Amino acid sequence: MLYKDVIKGNIRAVAKLIRKVDDRDGDFLEELKAIYPHTGKAFLIGITGNPGAGKSTLVNNLIKKFREQDKRVGVIAIDPTSPFSGGAILGDRIRMQKFFTDDKVFIRSVATRGTLGGLSRSTYDIIKVMDAMGNDVVIIETVGVGQDEIEISKLADVSVVVVVPGLGDHIQAIKAGILEIADLFVVNKADLDGVERTVMDLQYMLSMDPRQESDKPEIIQTIAEKGVGIEEFISKLYELKEKLKSSKYMENLGRERHKLELFSILDSLIEDKLDALLTDTRVKEEVEMLQNRKKDPYSLAESLLNEVFK
Ligand SMILES: Nc1nc2c(ncn2[C@@H]2O[C@H](COP(=O)(O)OP(=O)(O)OP(=O)(O)O)[C@@H](O)[C@H]2O)c(=O)[nH]1
Ligand SMILES: [Mg+2]
Known part of the structure; x- marks a missing residue:
């Protein structure tokens, strides 16, 4: 984990963490949780x-x-x-x-x-x-x-x-x-x-x-x-x-900001899951079935969504 060095201001650790976050690599989410109290x-x-x-x-x-x-x-x-x-x-x-x-x-x-x-x-x-x-x-x-x-x-x-x-x-x-x-x-x-x-x-x-x-x-x-x-x-x-x-305006803005932040995090976590799903070999087979018209894309999307949220 890099967060300890990041909050100390270590530039190398910061650069590494930015790369890790950008690549959505490994325990990047744990790192973000750990730095949050310092933001x-x-x-x-x-x-x-x-x-x-x-x-x-x-x-x-x-x-x-x-x-x-x-x-x-x-x-x-x-x-x-x-x-x-x-x-x-x-x-x-x-x-x-x-x-x-x-x-x-x-x-x-x-x-x-x-x-x-x-x-x-x-x-x-x-x-x-x-x-x-x-x-x-x-x-x-x-x-x-x-x-x-x-x-x-x-x-x-x-x-x-x-x-x-x-x-x-x-x-x-x-x-x-x-x-x-x-x-x-x-x-x-x-x-x-x-x-x-x-x-x-x-x-x-x-x-x-x-x-x-x-x-x-x-x-x-x-x-x-x-x-x-x-x-x-x-x-x-x-x-x-x-x-x-x-x-007073800032109070509202603050609330708005936290909402935006939460949604963007949710959005990116869902996107990560979708990315993982789309590279899944089984999904590739399902896509084949779409090509043969053995399945409709709506039902497939629905069942995949259920899988993401299960
Ligand atoms: N005449 C004049 N030119 C300026 C001034 N400030 C910046 N420039 C010139 O305007 C050009 C663009 O400056 P930048 O600072 O790169 O502009 P920018 O908005 O960051 O550009 P992008 O990142 O490409 O959107 C450069 O050639 C600057 O030298 C100024 O006050 N007067
Ligand atoms: Mg510029």
Whole structure:
């Protein structure tokens, strides 16, 4: 078992456990049970936005500042494994390389379920491992506004949406779903033309939001490439953390989060069982029978389900 070394913050043990969890290998579930009491301490920050918005550059800046405060930082980059961003992860690796020698910074990329969308089974568990290993902060970077982002926003303490200037249609495009996930808007690349316009568009969008003013997300501007606006960014993050912790809203969110977590664990345990079942030779024979039309797939699915739940 690795958990004892994981909660001591041993990087090698952490890397091994993440692999074990990812492979759903052996007693991984026992390991997760054992680390659970040591979770719930890290500040979970979700950062999302369109490809190329500057999320990783912002994350780099955050890592730097958190390290100056002697905080231990974990980063999870959710890799959409899309053909478009294949190079982005490599770029991130190179950019974040300066932290590779710092044992208080731990960076991992995690694949999604690809075209199906949604987080891969192990993402939730990897967040837990990152929490249990003693990180003060865990940053989760995701691309776009899809199912993953919505899930992450429910898991994170604070969700940040990064927007860039010069995309009039973009604001239209992000309208759906984005308001409910953002606790804070960061207009990055504030050195480019059209920043004011983008901020105004966002303000307009928020003016239609029925929530009371104090519950609406704030908008800040950054130039991540030059490190401009990062102090304000960090202080907003902590402000939000405190604000959300003390609100009634957070109580509901907490309940929602635990429900989501439980369901995702159930979901993945069932999926594990199904995987095991489908490789069973007897099931392969049953599939043959489907091919010969000796059986109907509904009855077969039903009897297999009963078997899974027996
Ligand atoms: N002009 C300008 N460029 C920036 C700024 N911040 C980041 N960039 C550039 O924008 C490009 C994309 O930055 P990334 O940090 O990789 O963006 P990302 O959102 O992580 O991208 P993906 O992970 O591919 O979605 C890089 O070339 C950065 O150098 C900024 O404030 N101003
Ligand atoms: Mg990135």
